[in-house]
Amino acid sequence: MAIATTGKDVLAKFFDEGAYSALYADGAVTAAFGSANGTPVYAVCQTGAAVAEKDTEKVVKVLDMAAKTGNPVVTFYNSVGAKLEEGLAALSGSAAVAAAVAKVSGVVPQIAVVTGVCGAGSALAAAAADVCIVSKEGELFLTAPFTSAAAGDKLEGAGSAEFAAKAGVAAIAVVGCRKTQSDWVRILWFVLAELWMVLGYFLVEWLPLGYGLAAALGAVGPNLVQGLSGVVIAAVLQPVVRRIRKQK
Numbered sequence: 404m405a406i407a408t409t410g411k412d413v414l415a416k417f418f419d420e421g422a423y424s425a426l427y428a429d430g431a432v433t434a435a436f437g438s439a440n441g442t443p444v445y446a447v448c449q450t451g452a453a454v455a456e457k458d459t460e461k462v463v464k465v466l467d468m469a470a471k472t473g474n475p476v477v478t479f480y481n482s483v484g485a486k487l488e489e490g491l492a493a494l495s496g497s498a499a500v501a502a503a504v505a506k507v508s509g510v511v512p513q514i515a516v517v518t519g520v521c522g523a524g525s526a527l528a529a530a531a532a533d534v535c536i537v538s539k540e541g542e543l544f545l546t547a548p549f550t551s552a553a554a555g556d557k558l559e560g561a562g563s564a565e566f567a568a569k570a571g572v573a574a575i576a577v578v579g580c581r582k583t584q585s586d587w588v589r590i591l592w593f594v595l596a597e598l599w600m601v602l603g604y605f606l607v608e609w610l611p612l613g614y615g616l617a618a619a620l621g622a623v624g625p626n627l628v629q630g631l632s633g634v635v636i637a638a639v640l641q642p643v644v645r646r647i648r649k650q651k
Contacts, residue, residue, distance in 0.1 A: 410448040413479055413518070417446055426465065431482060432458040434465045439477075445469045448479040451519060453486040459496030466503040475512040480529050480541075481519030497524030504528045509627060512598065517541035601626045 410433030415421040423437030423446070431452040436445050445465050462478075469476045485493035501524060504513065508531065515521075515532035520542045529535050529543065537543055604626050609619035 410450045413448050414446055417477070417479075427461045430458050430461070431455060431486075432461050434461055436468075436474075443472075443474050445474055445476045446479070447476065449482040449519070449525070451481050451483065453484060454482050454493070454496070454525075455486040456489055456492045456496035459493075459500050462500050463503040466507050469511045470507045473511060475514065476507075477514045477516060478529070478532070480515060480517045480521035480525050480543075482525060483520060484522060485524065494524075500524065501527050501531070504531050508533075517543050 411428075414423055414433065414435050414437075417423075418435070418437035418439055419441070423435040426434040426436060426445075431450055431454045432447060433450060434445065434447045436443070438444070439446075445468065447462055447465055466476060485497060487493070489496075507513065512534075513532040515529035515535040517529060517535070517537040518541055521529050522542070522544050526543055535543075601623060605619050605623055608614045608622060609616055
């Protein structure tokens, strides 16, 4: 179920010393800009309420600001879904968010953190992020499990963090919302490190090695895939290494 929150408590735990500049403070979606573990970052937080079209407009604007400034975006997903009384307007807003997420993909790092219910359009946006982290209390699904079950398509554990991890949608599943909010920092450092690696490859191939600008740009795509693959592998191995260290 969605967890009711003002968003302020999540943002206060997320940003360094609880200090941030609020961009949007009311409604089903709040947003802010600040520093997390020394990294400038935008944060979007769903508060557990139904998302209206005006809320989706906030998300689109934050993603646009992130693309212009080059800062990462971390989105905390926790909502009962779209505001049904808005009808097509709500669906249009959800589509606008999906388009914005796709537009900035590969431009700035995007990290999705599922702390509550994340379904339908929100699930698509979360799955499209560079890294998706799901709390054990979270639910991630395209179609609500009870709806699928009623249609005869019942899957054990559908919608759970474990199921999302096995399906490859979630890079990591963790216990506790507070743990989820802190784990993104490690993932973000992985992403930033890989982006620096790709930039280094580009500069070396273009200048010292003399491959030319076109060839260097052509290698950026494969290098990004290599880097993001490393991030996912690191995210998966991290809890395993922790368990091994605790056993020693």
